[in-house]
Amino acid sequence: MYSEQKYDSTLKFWMENDYFDELSRRELAEITDLKELEDRFYTTLEFGTGGIRGVLGAGTNRLNRYVIRKVTQGLADTILEHGPEACQRGVVIAYDSRYFSEDFALEAALVLAVNQIKVYLFEGLRPTPELSFAVRYLQTIAGVNITASHNPKEYNGYKVYWEDGGQLPPAPAKQIITKMAEREDWRIVPADRIKALEEGMVQMVGDQVDAAYQAEILHSLLNTELTQTYGTKLNIVCTPLHGTGGIPVQSILNKMGFTAFRMVAEQEQPDPEFPTVKSPNPEDPESFELALTLAKKTQADLVLATDPDADRLGAYALDRNGQYCRFTGNQIGVILAYYILDQRRRNHRLPDNGVIVKTIASTDLAEAVAADFGVKTVNVLVGFKYIGEKIKEMDVQGWGTFLFGFEESHGYLAGTYARDKDAVQASALLAEAALYYKQIENKTLPDILAELFARYGTFLDEQVAFALSGKEGRERIAAVMDRLRMAKPLSVAGLSVRFIDDYQQNVRWDALENKTEETNLPRENALRFSFEGGGYVMARPSGTEPKIRFYFCIKGSTRAEADATLARVKAEVFTLINDLMV
Known part of the structure; x- marks a missing residue:
């Protein structure tokens, strides 16, 4: 039965504790599909290349106010370790037009405020690049944007920026992840909104930043x-x-x-x-x-x-x-x-x-x-x-x-x-x-x-993405990457492979000279097969979505030649992994 599953205790906590609002508890109570419940609780949303992004809903593997609070507390704990000056510099927060974006932005602001960290909160919708600019302009220690970019309406997200205006670098990202893992208690109580505004811990911003x-x-x-x-x-x-x-x-x-x-x-x-x-x-x-x-x-x-x-x-x-x-x-x-x-x-x-x-x-x-x-x-x-x-x-x-x-x-x-x-x-x-x-x-x-x-030269580029959701999908994506690593092709559709870059292993193999060297890039689960004379095939699981993406870059002397070559390359690559994708 379901009660025997390892995620049962977390589900029970969400269902019974008054900290979680009635709508969330009711949403979970109405779910009869055990796989759906497992997917909501078998893991917690994790940081990827763009922060955290997920489907809206109740659960640790969904995006909701409680996940927003926990992530923000992890950010707050990280900023607190940087000292009083970092807290005074504060965090600027923006949000887009998605469901709950404004609510999540306010939740984040009030969690930071209860930790005595200054907040600049945009008074209305703003683009992501303006948030990046605002971090630099206001000289804050960090920035947060509530957005899921171009994803479907069911999604929202939480992107963190650091003091240079860039997305969160590895060191503070690890700190946030560590702080989140250390805090088992989900009951994080944000500051009172009116009090935070009156005391200046949360300051609204807009026109001045827009103009700059x-x-x-x-x-x-x-x-x-x-x-x-x-x-x-x-x-x-x-x-x-x-x-x-x-x-x-x-x-x-x-x-x-x-x-x-x-x-x-x-x-x-x-x-x-x-x-x-x-x-x-x-x-x-x-x-x-x-x-x-x-x-x-x-x-x-x-x-x-x-x-x-x-x-x-x-x-x-x-x-x-x-x-x-x-x-x-x-x-x-x-x-x-x-x-x-x-x-x-x-x-x-x-x-x-x-x-x-x-x-x-x-x-x-x-x-x-x-x-x-x-x-x-x-x-x-x-x-x-x-x-x-x-x-x-x-x-x-x-x-x-x-x-x-x-x-x-x-x-x-x-x-x-x-x-x-x-x-x-x-x-x-x-x-x-x-x-x-x-x-x-x-x-x-x-x-x-x-x-x-x-x-x-005529360069044709195409991306093909496969959505493989849930725990099973994650396992299948891993199997695809393993098979491509094992295959190590010397040619694809008649095109000679010159370099194989395995970014997870930080290794570039030169097929012509049969030697290896470091890629000099951070480790990431991605493979790129570069062709002699230009072009490549690359496979990479998404860091923020349940997808694996294939990138094709084909060079030809004419459009017709490049089109034909691209079709052959795609067919050969997908034939190799077809049984894992269906």
Whole structure:
């Protein structure tokens, strides 16, 4: 029977203790599926690459106010160990448009306040990149954002940032995890809201931070005179997908001189239900359905979509044949990298020690572009926090000038005012680039991508994700990674494998010279098989979702050749593991 299960005592505690609210207890009492109860209590949500993210609901393996309190107490205990000055510097907290985001933000604020840690709480919805900026601007010891980024409506999350504005580095992350594990008692009582506000332990912030954040974005642009003069000539359609991006993107585009833009009315207002899309993810072409309908009616040059916390940007652009071309995250990153480097060189602002930073799951085309400008490319693990860490390393150690960072999952940052990806800034930069190429060179953004392919090779990039939920799913994902490690292929679909990088073992094997060396990256459960001449296949379990992702980067002399090769590579890889995925 169920009572014999090891998670029974925790469930019983949640069901019977008055600390947990009646709605939570009732929710658990109504569950009759024993597997569902096991999944809710067999583990506790853990930190991944972006903090904690999970399905909303009662239980230790769900996101709710009690998990928020426990995680925040772990953060508070960590800050307390840094001394009185850290407590006085405090924590800034933001939140997005999801269910319970505002409630969770307040819970976190009041737990910190009861620990005598100063809190700056945003008065309304704000984008993730503004939270990253606010940590630096307010000089806090940490920041918290309540968001699940682009995940479905059933999810929410808790992202922690450290004093440089980057996502939580390993040392304090381990401290928080340790503190959470040490505290067995879930009964954490937050401060009284009115008292915390009256005593100044919780201070509301908003307009001043907004103005400073937008000023930094405007300062990062490259052709402000052009946009002020000709901004009316670029027709733009924008959608925030019911999230936080609507107001800041509109504000920036207006200040730049782009007045010929329209918001998708059905998706303009924040809504946790995300009623017009299956998933509020600008990586998904289906999320652009309403935006493209409006774009076709208005003959828009550029279509922009930001995810709910406005850190990811997706885009379409009109080509010469009157068709809308979808850009992958890699393609947007390469176009922005090329535009930034080219404009800097034209304006004699390209430093000799310039650096772009990208993840190991991002396209090899970017490295070819950067090399052509004499700019170094640094590769980091998947997760924008590693790009933020590299920016900090350059600043502290005094090497390199950071110019641009991106990841294939539609995340971009130019400059160091923040340490996380910024879809508000990326929207501004891509609109500026589209206007420049239209007004000065009589080209579309698809024209520019075609030119880059012609110059450096046609690179096709694709990601395939498999959702394998629950305990069984986690075991199957582990089995897939084990099989790929054992296979160690010397070729895939006729492409010779030059390097095999096993980031969990911190080992790179050179197949041509039959020698190994360290990857010089932190350990992570990921495998990358790099092909001779460019391109790769990579497998990596997600750190925040019950998924395993496969990344493909294929180089060809033509689009047709690259398409055919990509199809063969995918077929061979998935045949190897097919029995574990069904």
